[in-house]
Amino acid sequence: MKYSKIKSVLALLAISSTLLISCNKTEKNEVVTEAPVETVTNDVDDAAKQDTIKITLNGNDKMQYDLSEIDVYEGQTVVLTLNHTGTMPAASMGHNFVLLKNGTDLEKFEAEAAKNQKDGYIPTDTSEIIARTKLLGGGESDTITFQAPEKGTYDFLCSFPGHYSMMKGKFNVK
Ligand SMILES: [Cu+2]
Structure with missing residues (x-):
């Protein structure tokens, strides 16, 4: 008699613990499905609201930038950092960032720049330059701050x- 009572108590315990486990499982599953895993944000809208926009541009030993387009908004203060992520010296693989006014003849600009090694390949006439960094060698960085020009x-x-x-790339002012 006593033994069978214990047996039934054990059976009850087993059933209730199974119920508890299944309850927990259901709750856990519900929590997972209901909780938002990722917050969806619109980077473009967020960037447009900022007074200052930070841009990071990298140049490497293969003569490549990692960005072909840069988007900013009219009126923003642009804080641009150029990193030379390679190891070659500025004398053989120098990189800079030069932002040019609309209508600049790139080929002509480049030809004038090539004549002026002592100034880091910046032409003596700088009237077509909106903003620029220093000429960097591997491992170096330069950060510049300037006002975004008018839309274009x-x-x-x-x-x-x-x-x-x-x-080279496009700098879009929206
Ligand atoms: Cu370069």
Whole structure:
């Protein structure tokens, strides 16, 4: 008699613990499905609201920038950092970022830049330049701050001789 009572108590315990486990499982599953896993944000809208926009541009030993387009908004203060992620010196694989006014003849600009090695391949006439970094070698960085020009599409390039054919892009002011 006593033994069978214990047996039934054990059976009850087993049933209730099974119920508890299945309850827990259901709750856990519900929590997982209901909780938002990722918050969806619109980067473009967020960027447009900021007074300052930070841009990071990298240049490597293969004569490449990692961005072909840069988007900013009219009136923003642009804080642009150029990193030379390679190891080659500025003398053989120098990189800079030069933002040019609309209508600049890139080929002509490059030809003038190539003549002026002592100034980091920046032409003596700088009237077509909106903003620029220093000429960097591997491992170096330069950060510049400037006001975004008026709405439009501008060219940026690396003015080191021969680089702009590969190292150039569009700077879009929206
Ligand atoms: Cu370059």
